[in-house]
Amino acid sequence: MNVTFRNLEKIFYTLRGKVEALKGIDLEIGQGEFFILLGPSGCGKSTTLNLTAGLEHPTAGEIRFADKIVSSPDKKIFLSPKERNVAMVFQSYALYPHLSVFENIAFPLRIAKQKEIGEPVERTAKMLSIEDLLDRKPAELSGGQRQRVAIARALVRNPDLFLLDEPLSNLDAQLRTSMRAELKRLQRDTGITTIYVTHDQTEAMTLGDRIGLFRDGDLIQVGTPEELYNRPRTPFAATFVGSPPMNLIAAEINREGDTTMITCGEGRSELPKDKAWMLERLVGREALLGIRPEHITMTTTTGAGTLKGKIENIEPLGRELLYHVHTGVGTLIVLSSEEELQVEDTVHLFFNPTHIHLFQPEDD
Amino acid sequence: MNRMKTTNRANSSIPERLSKMLSLDREVLGGYAFLFPLLLFISVLILLPVLGTFLDSLRRDLPYLPGKFVGLDNYLAIFRDGSFWNSVRFTTLFVLVSVPLEVILGLIIALVLNETFPGRTALRAVVLIPWAIPAAVSGRIFELIYNYSYGAANYLTHLLGVGPVNWLGTDLGAFAAVVVADVWKTTPFAAIILLAGLAAIDQDLYRQAQVDRANFVQRFLKITLPLLKPVLVVTLLFRTVDALRVFDVIFVLTGGGPGGSTNAVSLFAYTYYAAGDFGYGAAVSVLLFVVALGFSLTYIKIARFGEEL
Amino acid sequence: MREETSKKILLTLAAIMATIFCLGPFIYMVLTSLSGNPDFLLPTKPFAPSLTNFMAVIFSESAHFLAYLRNSLIISAVAAVATVFLASLAAYALTRLSLPGKTVLLLSILALSMFPPISLISYLFKLMSALGWVNTYPGLILPYVAWSMPLSLWILVSYFAQVPRDLDRSAGIDGASRFQTLIKIILPVAAPGVFSTTLLVFIFAFNEFLFALMLTVDYRSRTIPVGIALFEGIHGQIPWGEIMAAATLTTIPVVILTLIFQKRIVQGLTRGAVKQ
Numbered sequence: 001m002n003v004t005f006r007n008l009e010k011i012f013y014t015l016r017g018k019v020e021a022l023k024g025i026d027l028e029i030g031q032g033e034f035f036i037l038l039g040p041s042g043c044g045k046s047t048t049l050n051l052t053a054g055l056e057h058p059t060a061g062e063i064r065f066a067d068k069i070v071s072s073p074d075k076k077i078f079l080s081p082k083e084r085n086v087a088m089v090f091q092s093y094a095l096y097p098h099l100s101v102f103e104n105i106a107f108p109l110r111i112a113k114q115k116e117i118g119e120p121v122e123r124t125a126k127m128l129s130i131e132d133l134l135d136r137k138p139a140e141l142s143g144g145q146r147q148r149v150a151i152a153r154a155l156v157r158n159p160d161l162f163l164l165d166e167p168l169s170n171l172d173a174q175l176r177t178s179m180r181a182e183l184k185r186l187q188r189d190t191g192i193t194t195i196y197v198t199h200d201q202t203e204a205m206t207l208g209d210r211i212g213l214f215r216d217g218d219l220i221q222v223g224t225p226e227e228l229y230n231r232p233r234t235p236f237a238a239t240f241v242g243s244p245p246m247n248l249i250a251a252e253i254n255r256e257g258d259t260t261m262i263t264c265g266e267g268r269s270e271l272p273k274d275k276a277w278m279l280e281r282l283v284g285r286e287a288l289l290g291i292r293p294e295h296i297t298m299t300t301t302t303g304a305g306t307l308k309g310k311i312e313n314i315e316p317l318g319r320e321l322l323y324h325v326h327t328g329v330g331t332l333i334v335l336s337s338e339e340e341l342q343v344e345d346t347v348h349l350f351f352n353p354t355h356i357h358l359f360q361p362e363d364d
Numbered sequence: 365m366n367r368m369k370t371t372n373r374a375n376s377s378i379p380e381r382l383s384k385m386l387s388l389d390r391e392v393l394g395g396y397a398f399l400f401p402l403l404l405f406i407s408v409l410i411l412l413p414v415l416g417t418f419l420d421s422l423r424r425d426l427p428y429l430p431g432k433f434v435g436l437d438n439y440l441a442i443f444r445d446g447s448f449w450n451s452v453r454f455t456t457l458f459v460l461v462s463v464p465l466e467v468i469l470g471l472i473i474a475l476v477l478n479e480t481f482p483g484r485t486a487l488r489a490v491v492l493i494p495w496a497i498p499a500a501v502s503g504r505i506f507e508l509i510y511n512y513s514y515g516a517a518n519y520l521t522h523l524l525g526v527g528p529v530n531w532l533g534t535d536l537g538a539f540a541a542v543v544v545a546d547v548w549k550t551t552p553f554a555a556i557i558l559l560a561g562l563a564a565i566d567q568d569l570y571r572q573a574q575v576d577r578a579n580f581v582q583r584f585l586k587i588t589l590p591l592l593k594p595v596l597v598v599t600l601l602f603r604t605v606d607a608l609r610v611f612d613v614i615f616v617l618t619g620g621g622p623g624g625s626t627n628a629v630s631l632f633a634y635t636y637y638a639a640g641d642f643g644y645g646a647a648v649s650v651l652l653f654v655v656a657l658g659f660s661l662t663y664i665k666i667a668r669f670g671e672e673l
Numbered sequence: 674m675r676e677e678t679s680k681k682i683l684l685t686l687a688a689i690m691a692t693i694f695c696l697g698p699f700i701y702m703v704l705t706s707l708s709g710n711p712d713f714l715l716p717t718k719p720f721a722p723s724l725t726n727f728m729a730v731i732f733s734e735s736a737h738f739l740a741y742l743r744n745s746l747i748i749s750a751v752a753a754v755a756t757v758f759l760a761s762l763a764a765y766a767l768t769r770l771s772l773p774g775k776t777v778l779l780l781s782i783l784a785l786s787m788f789p790p791i792s793l794i795s796y797l798f799k800l801m802s803a804l805g806w807v808n809t810y811p812g813l814i815l816p817y818v819a820w821s822m823p824l825s826l827w828i829l830v831s832y833f834a835q836v837p838r839d840l841d842r843s844a845g846i847d848g849a850s851r852f853q854t855l856i857k858i859i860l861p862v863a864a865p866g867v868f869s870t871t872l873l874v875f876i877f878a879f880n881e882f883l884f885a886l887m888l889t890v891d892y893r894s895r896t897i898p899v900g901i902a903l904f905e906g907i908h909g910q911i912p913w914g915e916i917m918a919a920a921t922l923t924t925i926p927v928v929i930l931t932l933i934f935q936k937r938i939v940q941g942l943t944r945g946a947v948k949q
Contacts, residue, residue, distance in 0.1 A: 416796030514712030
């Protein structure tokens, strides 16, 4: 089932005043897609999820499930969660502490007064490898097991939509990695349209078919992980996605004939022709240059148009090292497998033109 | 338009249509429905009687005369009534003596219970016993205790070498008897509440103070008391209101005597009710109500700061 | 170290005195009930334990003791269950639904519990008279329910507020209505608190005096506290032995309840008075 948001808006009136949690977003999520809502806390991603589930009413706009309106203040339509056939997994799992695992999973079926309960519950439990835990109570389970129960409860009634609100953030790192893989496999096997909220960009990149990046109630960019990583639209998108984050430094644009030169301190680079479209973002001669740590070449010998710097700090990552290089235009992070350099060494940096990004300097 | 009609008809039920009619969010309507039984009970069985008593106080309501509206006559009569002021004096003295006593004794017991020692649970259970016993029953027990000829109180005074005291027959004796009986009954409640307040104090503060070389008394004065203040205030407030409206123990123990010297205001009003004079009794009750209301409004004001649901 | 020992001594002393203070009258009551003569403290009178008092109280027709006991138990139990059920509904609404002025409403309701009962009782009596419910079970149960509601609400709200909202949302998504969520999820999860509250209301109703005094007339609905308070002898001499026997029989069940459930009771009481 596909989901459409049209001009979706949500305003909260709190003790501190008016909060615009969602500022009119448009989005289309396709059938069977694993869609990620990504962003820092307070960006509106959880609000979007709650609106989709029917746990909140939108202030304005429209939500459709497969072309059927489920939420529209203008048309005075609102379907309760029960009527939407969605399933949700909360960050806290929200397992009913007084019921056994079996009863937790069976709960939605019992409410719906379904006659055949045993079989669906067992089948779903098996799908999540928890068929041995059916008699236990939530308090007796580990974090990972509780999560599986929550997922099982969600999937047992074959919902049209599967919503997850930061489900992995309470797990330790190792468990998180394995659960990520399992969730991906599960979604592929069941084919359920899934909307997943997280602030962890690694999770978003590994899990999602497409990602919607949110900030302060606005939808900044929508695209595949690859698009977000290689073609970020704003400095925020550029630095939020990818770890370690993209370097952003002040640069100056000079057109000389039909070539465009970018100047950063004493470093100079020519903008490749296929990136000319980036110039359309710019208003004046000043720009923000973005380059990812892995796309900077670092040498001890100087070259034409390189940027000179001194190594301030080295963080070994195992396979590679993160170098913090202090230059005339700021500190740059460089990812390199070069092991021989030391703090206080002088190096020369060269930016790979194919991976240069240009942004309009925003005043945030 | 058509699509909307179809959707709505499928979902239309009585709550749906009602909420649409009142243009209320269905959720809010449900909320009020849940509150409704409680509000109904409280309105009919608490607010209405209070209102009724108010109205009664403005009427002459006697069993052998037709009732009629007399305005503030009852109140004027009350203000001229010596025995009324007597009961006010007694009640005030009673509050001023018993409440601090309860709170202090309660605090001592709470301090003891706050420590860990074997038998602590048993002690807490023992402390609860006076609270668990019906006030009327404890009234009778104390009536026996204060019996002149063979009660336990005079047995104790005999052991101490003092002569038998006419507890229930003298003004002072009766006052003391009533205070002791009430304090006995209500100290457990104060103790339990204060214990909760004590337990809520961060133990690290005490450890820090010990490291800073503060002794027991200093720790008590500088840490315990200040941090206990909010709970103390609440306890004092509750206990004061309860002491103002005291009835059970006094009714059973002294019946207001001897000679009306232990006539609490509640009891004073009751005697008029018992005689059938609802107008006068109601007026006395209203005055007591106004004073209690003052205290409860104070409580609301205090409690509002820093409380959110 | 000196402080340690002196503190220990003070503590023990205080504990002993507290025990004597609290248990003293209680023990005196039991002793008197077991004694043939109430004046056994006098040097010349012996203490001869016997059960005659108990026999007299239980089997005496005119004492109506068993009738009073039955009335008390039934009235208290019904009032407790009814109060907690209705207060649960309200507590659910107050903790789950966003209604303006919630806090003020709750505090105002709590303030009702501070009204002097004497200022209600006359009109309540008239009300019950008009309904023909004086000296009946409903005539006492309904006022008890109303009167216990404020404090019960306050206690239940504090327990319900601790049940995570996510459970509600989850149940809602699973298809449960608000009422179903209350019954199937909230009440079971908050069961200890619900139990504490029920216990407290039961004890309150069982021990209540003034309402029972004014709203009952005879053994058909009169409760124990009133029965014991008004227990006078037939021959002018107050039958202390029998009174204490009745008192013992009355208080033993309540005391046992308190001893068994003291933890729950203490929890309920402190929730009621101290917002954690």
